[in-house]
Amino acid sequence: MSKREKGFSLIELLIVVAIILIIAAIAIPNLIRAKIAANQSSAAASLRTLASASAMFLSTYQDGYEPTMATLGPAAAPNCKSAGLIDAVLAGGQKSGYTFNFVAGTVPVTSIPNGCAAGNVDGFSVWANPSGANTGTIYYCVDEGNVVYQNTAAFAPAEVNNAMVCNSGTAIGN
Numbered sequence: 001m002s003k004r005e006k007g008f009s010l011i012e013l014l015i016v017v018a019i020i021l022i023i024a025a026i027a028i029p030n031l032i033r034a035k036i037a038a039n040q041s042s043a044a045a046s047l048r049t050l051a052s053a054s055a056m057f058l059s060t061y062q063d064g065y066e067p068t069m070a071t072l073g074p075a076a077a078p079n080c081k082s083a084g085l086i087d088a089v090l091a092g093g094q095k096s097g098y099t100f101n102f103v104a105g106t107v108p109v110t111s112i113p114n115g116c117a118a119g120n121v122d123g124f125s126v127w128a129n130p131s132g133a134n135t136g137t138i139y140y141c142v143d144e145g146n147v148v149y150q151n152t153a154a155f156a157p158a159e160v161n162n163a164m165v166c167n168s169g170t171a172i173g174n
Helices: 009-062
Strands: 099-104 124-130 139-143 146-150 157-160 163-165
Touching: 009 099, 009 124, 009 139, 009 157, 124 163, 139 163
Parallel strands: none
Antiparallel strands: 099 124, 124 139, 139 146, 157 163
């Protein structure tokens, strides 16, 4: 009588490995698409945050719109040069696979409050560009109108009637 060995045969192991590879081949592209969708949602939400923070800066400090995105960044004691309205990551211009580009208006405030740098009365625009093909496929832009726009091509800053505006795109869920 022969003694039967316990364990898996080579064929059984190869079949299990093949099944795992097939499942991975299906799941990985979906995972990448989900990551891109999450990055794009984060970029649109970050632009909404920037627009709201800019409106708050305008009303709080009476110094026009901020001269730089970093002005809205963290502060130990918020003031018109460091408002503490957004986190350090967003103030740095990179978040969730997107690069945020800020363009200040060109018309400075005529009456600058004590201790403040000159803000701009004609607004701002911020656009978010994907850092690479695997981080996003949609470009976003927001201006002082607090409407976030999206486009499949990159935005460029434009000045219309002394205001910085997003020059193209489709408004998203406002």
